Amino acid sequence: MILALAGGVGAARMLSGLVQVVEPSRITAVVNTGDDLVLHGVKVCPDLDTVTYTLAGMINPETGWGLRDETWSAMAELREYSRGRLGWFNLGDRDLGTHLYRTSRLAEGATLSAVAAEIALRWGVHCRLLPMTHDRVETKVVITVDGADAEVDFQEYFVHRRHAVAVSAVRFAGVDSASAAPGVLESISSAERIVICPSNPLVSIAPILATGGIAEAVAAVRSKVTAVSPIVGGRALKGPADRMLSELGHTSDAAGVARLWAPYAATMVIDEVDAGLATAVEDTGMRAIVAPTVMSDAGKAAALAEVVLGQEKESRS
Amino acid sequence: MILALAGGVGAARMLSGLVQVVEPSRITAVVNTGDDLVLHGVKVCPDLDTVTYTLAGMINPETGWGLRDETWSAMAELREYSRGRLGWFNLGDRDLGTHLYRTSRLAEGATLSAVAAEIALRWGVHCRLLPMTHDRVETKVVITVDGADAEVDFQEYFVHRRHAVAVSAVRFAGVDSASAAPGVLESISSAERIVICPSNPLVSIAPILATGGIAEAVAAVRSKVTAVSPIVGGRALKGPADRMLSELGHTSDAAGVARLWAPYAATMVIDEVDAGLATAVEDTGMRAIVAPTVMSDAGKAAALAEVVLGQEKESRS
Numbered sequence: 001m002i003l004a005l006a007g008g009v010g011a012a013r014m015l016s017g018l019v020q021v022v023e024p025s026r027i028t029a030v031v032n033t034g035d036d037l038v039l040h041g042v043k044v045c046p047d048l049d050t051v052t053y054t055l056a057g058m059i060n061p062e063t064g065w066g067l068r069d070e071t072w073s074a075m076a077e078l079r080e081y082s083r084g085r086l087g088w089f090n091l092g093d094r095d096l097g098t099h100l101y102r103t104s105r106l107a108e109g110a111t112l113s114a115v116a117a118e119i120a121l122r123w124g125v126h127c128r129l130l131p132m133t134h135d136r137v138e139t140k141v142v143i144t145v146d147g148a149d150a151e152v153d154f155q156e157y158f159v160h161r162r163h164a165v166a167v168s169a170v171r172f173a174g175v176d177s178a179s180a181a182p183g184v185l186e187s188i189s190s191a192e193r194i195v196i197c198p199s200n201p202l203v204s205i206a207p208i209l210a211t212g213g214i215a216e217a218v219a220a221v222r223s224k225v226t227a228v229s230p231i232v233g234g235r236a237l238k239g240p241a242d243r244m245l246s247e248l249g250h251t252s253d254a255a256g257v258a259r260l261w262a263p264y265a266a267t268m269v270i271d272e273v274d275a276g277l278a279t280a281v282e283d284t285g286m287r288a289i290v291a292p293t294v295m296s297d298a299g300k301a302a303a304l305a306e307v308v309l310g311q312e313k314e315s316r317s
Numbered sequence: 318m319i320l321a322l323a324g325g326v327g328a329a330r331m332l333s334g335l336v337q338v339v340e341p342s343r344i345t346a347v348v349n350t351g352d353d354l355v356l357h358g359v360k361v362c363p364d365l366d367t368v369t370y371t372l373a374g375m376i377n378p379e380t381g382w383g384l385r386d387e388t389w390s391a392m393a394e395l396r397e398y399s400r401g402r403l404g405w406f407n408l409g410d411r412d413l414g415t416h417l418y419r420t421s422r423l424a425e426g427a428t429l430s431a432v433a434a435e436i437a438l439r440w441g442v443h444c445r446l447l448p449m450t451h452d453r454v455e456t457k458v459v460i461t462v463d464g465a466d467a468e469v470d471f472q473e474y475f476v477h478r479r480h481a482v483a484v485s486a487v488r489f490a491g492v493d494s495a496s497a498a499p500g501v502l503e504s505i506s507s508a509e510r511i512v513i514c515p516s517n518p519l520v521s522i523a524p525i526l527a528t529g530g531i532a533e534a535v536a537a538v539r540s541k542v543t544a545v546s547p548i549v550g551g552r553a554l555k556g557p558a559d560r561m562l563s564e565l566g567h568t569s570d571a572a573g574v575a576r577l578w579a580p581y582a583a584t585m586v587i588d589e590v591d592a593g594l595a596t597a598v599e600d601t602g603m604r605a606i607v608a609p610t611v612m613s614d615a616g617k618a619a620a621l622a623e624v625v626l627g628q629e630k631e632s633r634s
Contacts, residue, residue: 041358041420071390077414078421081439086421093410097394103358104395104403122398 002309003191004029005218007204008047009064009238010230011197012054014308015127017301018195019055021309024126028187030214032199033112033131034139034172034207035154039089040078042099043106046155047204048116048129049098056123064238066095088160113181130187132208135178139203142169154203163240166247172207180212188217194265195308196227198293200241201260202248209264218264226308227265227286228293229254233273237294255280262286269293269307319626320508321346322535324521325364326381326555327547328514329371331625332444334618335512336372338626341443345504347531349516350429350448351456351489351524352471356406357395359416360423363472364521365433365446366415373440381555383412405477430498447504449525452495456520459486471520480557483564489524497529505534511582512625513544515610517558518577519565526581535581543625544582544603545610546571550590554611572597579603586610586624 002022004015006029018027032047046065053059053067060066070092079087091099098119105115112131120129139154143165151171157163188194199205209215218225234253236242245252250260254270255277261268262284270281271293278288295301319339321332323346335344349364363382370376370384377383387409396404408416415436422432429448437446456471460482468488474480505511516522526532535542551570553559562569567577571587572594578585579601587598588610595605612618 038358040417041355041360041424042417043358071388071410073388073410074391074413074417077411078417081414081418081436082421086418093388093390093413094394096391096410096413097398100357100359100391100395101398101403104399107358119398 001187001191002027002193002195003187004195004197005199005205005208006031006047006051006197007199008032008035008050009054010199011047011204012051012059013295013301014195014197014228014305015051016054016298017295017303017305018309019127020298020302021305024055025128028128028130028183028191030130030132030181030184030187030208031116032204032208033133034137034203035158036138037089037153037155039091039099040086042096042103044089044091044099045102045112045116045131048119048131049095051129052116052120052123052125055120055125055127058123060092063090066090066092067098070094089155111181113183130184131181132184132214133178133211134181135212136174137178137207137211138173139207140171140173141167141203142171143167158240163243167240167244168247170202170206170244170248172210175207175210178211180214180217185213185217188214188221191221191224193309194218194221194225196225196261196265198228198230198237200230200236200239200244201257202241202244205261215264222264223266225265226267226269226289226310227257227261228269228304228308229257229271229274231257231274232271232293253277255284258284258286258288269304318504318508319344319510319512320504321512321514322516322522322525323348323364323368323514324516325349325352325367326371328364328516328521329368329376330612330618331512331514331545331621332368333371333615334612334620334622335626336444337615337619338622341372342445345445345447345500345508347447347449347498347501347504347525348433349521349525350450351454351520352475353455354406354470354472356408356416357403359413359420361406361408361416362419362429362433362448365436365448366412368446369433369437369440369442372437372442372444375440377409380407383407383409384415387411406472428498430500447501448498449501449531450495450528451498452529453491454495454524454528455490456524457488457490458484458520459488460484475557480560484557484561485564487519487523487561487565489527492524492527495528497531497534502530502534505531505538508538508541510626511535511538511542513542513578513582515545515547515554517547517553517556517561518574519558519561519567522578532581539581540583542582543584543586543606543627544574544578545586545621545625546574546588546591548574548591549588549610570594572601575601575603575605586621
């Protein structure tokens with residue numbers, strides 16, 4: 001079994017590559033839930049849904065999130081009622097069906113893992129998708145609001161403020177008392193290979209690692225762990241990972257990511273444009289593999305998956 | 318000020334007549350909330366919404382509930398996920414916007430009255446719409462399920478089972494500790510005229526009367542109360558009121574309704590087809606007015622409103 005630690009878009013693309021080179025039923029993804037939120041009464045799990053919809057081929061190509069062939073009636077009304085105050089986290093009508101289903105099932109007593117599996121099944125996704133925890137872990141970021149520091153929910157920063165403000169701290173509220181979801185630690189221990197997907201190290205991968213012994217479990221099997229840098233040429237392909245790294249005192253390049261992930265992964269794949277950073281990556285104690293990492297189409301995602309799983313590799317060392 | 322005790326469709330039509338003959342801002346409706354429910358995490362207030370949408374001219378003419386020009390994406394997905402188990406209470410996407418807004422505002426600490434006023438304002442409805450209570454009062458009915466008595470939520474009976482089963486009891490759970498919403502009792506006392514709308518006596522008007530002193534307040538001003546029979550020629554124009562009256566030991570005609578409402582209303586308007594029941598109605602101690610009561614268009618609703626407010630009347634006595 002191949003295990004992946006997964007955030008949202010970057011992880012979804014990595015997984016869409018992995019399923020082309022490994023039987024999907026042999027893949028388990030442990031997915032970040034630190035960005036989850038309850039919006040207008042309904043439970044939304046952005047990373048789980050992005051992974052599921054992408055693997056289903058149903059992701060909305062226009063937005064990069066949500067379902068394709070979408071209508072937008074409910075949010076339009078919500079914005080009308082609230083004169084634009086509510087509805088900044090946009091949810092399509094079809095997508096709302098997912099959240100209404102999840103909310104109903106959780107209210108019925110189903111676990112988030114069970115619901116994630118049901119949603120995957122409905123879309124014909126055969127990977128096993130495990131939320132990192134069934135407990136409440138909430139990513140909070142400190143930003144400057146009207147000249148003063150304010151701690152806000154991740155989505156307030158990420159979506160409402162379009163991550164256009166500097167972050168001075170990140171915290172995972174509730175993580176101290178959270179357990180890894182059933183099956184997570186066992187899957188880490190028994191996996192043949194583990195992939196740290198090219199997701200935001202600070203707000204997608206870090207909350208997974210911070211939860212219920214996951215960091216220790218991954219570190220214990222470090223030799224079978226390969227990470228893929230989400231930073232290419234000093235830039236995040238999507239989202240604010242590059243700026244967040246700088247703002248929080250890290251180096252905003254593949255070597256900066258390597259320093260964060262070296263305790264957990266023996267190998268890191270960095271992009272060809274970052275070949276010059278391979279030594280710096282290896283200085284962290286990881287092996288560096290240089291390969292094309294930009295998954296701009298399905299073929300490139302599959303090729304990267306093959307690199308990650310070691311069926312093809314180009315090592316500098 | 319004219320006050321109306323209101324359920325759903327019949328009350329909405331009565332109010333749409335009243336607003337044609339009285340300045341809407343002079344009308345207060347006290348609306349049943351016993352049918353309210355939390356569905357998939359969102360708070361739905363069927364009677365408040367039917368009244369609001371009807372007065373706004375936005376009621377869906379095809380369904381008789383919900384908004385016109387509707388899409389149905391969210392529920393279609395929910396039914397797909399649940400293989401039809403969920404989604405029996407159909408909610409259009411635009412209508413969902415109302416429920417998401419209400420749910421958000423309640424979570425923010427707004428009262429149901431405040432939210433009802435905000436929703437009315439957005440649709441340009443100038444009547445004052447008061448929920449009967451801010452407390453939880455839930456209409457429960459006892460029906461026979463698989464040969465045994467079972468108490469179910471009203472909407473389980475009304476929508477899910479399409480009220481196609483016999484009811485052996487009705488109860489308003491929580492009513493003993495519920496208070497009338499702020500303004501309700503004062504409005505009853507100060508109203509110039511009170512109208513009991515042609516709504517189901519047992520599950521629309523009864524829960525209002527049963528809540529927090531409303532019955533006593535209405536009885537205390539009985540002389541200014543006029544009721545409109547929801548039963549015409551022994552039949553409810555909509556819904557199961559006729560069958561429920563029989564099933565619960567009442568007479569399923571205007572006289573049966575009169576016996577229920579005589580303590581609260583000095584006058585009852587009955588349909589021309591029920592002219593023969595006028596004596597039976599008056600035997601309950603009410604004055605009977607015989608008039609066309611079927612509000613099949615706006616003009617007929619306005620004409621009935623004029624009868625009810627006594628600007629035109631044809632009394633048998």
